[in-house]
Amino acid sequence: MFIVAITGGIATGKSTVTKVFERHGIPIIDADKIAREIVEPGQPCWQKIRSVFGDEVMLPTKELNRAVLGRIIFENKELRGKLNQITHPTIHRTIFWRVFKYFMSGHAYIVLDLPLLFETGILMDFIYKIITVSCDPDKQMERLLARNELSEPEARNRVESQMPLDRKCEKSHFVIDNNGSVEETEAAAMRIFNLMQESNKHWYNRFSILGAILIVCFTIYFLNKTFDFWPKSRSL
Template identity: 50%
Template structure:
């Protein structure tokens, strides 16, 4: 099984692309969904955020107020770095387990929805192919303002906090231009999907994994057999 990274800018339409993959039976591991999971009340990251950022970033029920936290980290690079240091290890741990589950279910490849793939750089070494979703700058700004009921000045700050779309596109294997209709986007994604399905690298990975598992199993059997014989009473040879 190989991993396809799905990324882009905020409000460029990654969720639309991810949903098209899901519709065609491709598992999508969403980093944003996992990021919400790891900061649920009582979790390890939740306690660390509370200690570092204080009560002001939580609502009266103890749940993380992402908007309040967002206002802090998008204005302060150091605070954003501290938040990433708290959450990224926990997010990666959850994502690794999700990947293992998909591997044993026999999927030839999966898609990881990673909004900050290039900014964090922590998952790139595991990604076989990268898809970047982009759109026109004015459209991206308008989508973000409409989606989050956000004033233009704040929306521009959110966008500028990420790597420019042009730079992301230069690093991509595939680019989805999401400035048109949903059908236009769907056609682009299906073309990419048809290409991904031709790759056979997952068989090589499964073969390597199979050899490793066989080796480990053989070692365990050998050690178990050796221990069993050593624990038996000595038999005097005649």
């Protein structure tokens, strides 16, 4: 199995690209969905957030008030760091566990939807191809303002909290320009999907892992035979 990562900036259209792979049966690990799951009421991360930030960031239903929490952390880098310290370890562990489960299920490849791929560096050594979804800064701001009902300063704070898009594009294997129509973006995603379908990388990875397992087994067998590595049972 190999991993294809989809990243980009906030409101650049990553979900449009991810859905193309999902519609064709490719398993998706969505970091944003995981981030929402781990802060549901009663969860350990929810309890830590409440302890650090207080009831100010809670709704009457005990759910997180995302609007208030977002405003706080994007105005204060130190508080944003505290939130990341609470949530990122759990997010990363969950991602690793789901990757492992998909690997054991025999999938050829999976897609990791991770907006902060380059910022966190998670799984970088295991990712086969990286797709960055990009658009012009004005278009990004327009979409963000319309989607999240933020003020312009709030929207700008969120954009500037992430690595600049041009740097993400430089570090990627594929860049999808999402300035046009949804149909154009989906067509670009399909071209990459077709390339991934033709890849034999998953066979290479499986044979590599199998080879490593065989080497370990032969080494143990050799040590056992040559040096009497395992103690023999003795009758009393």
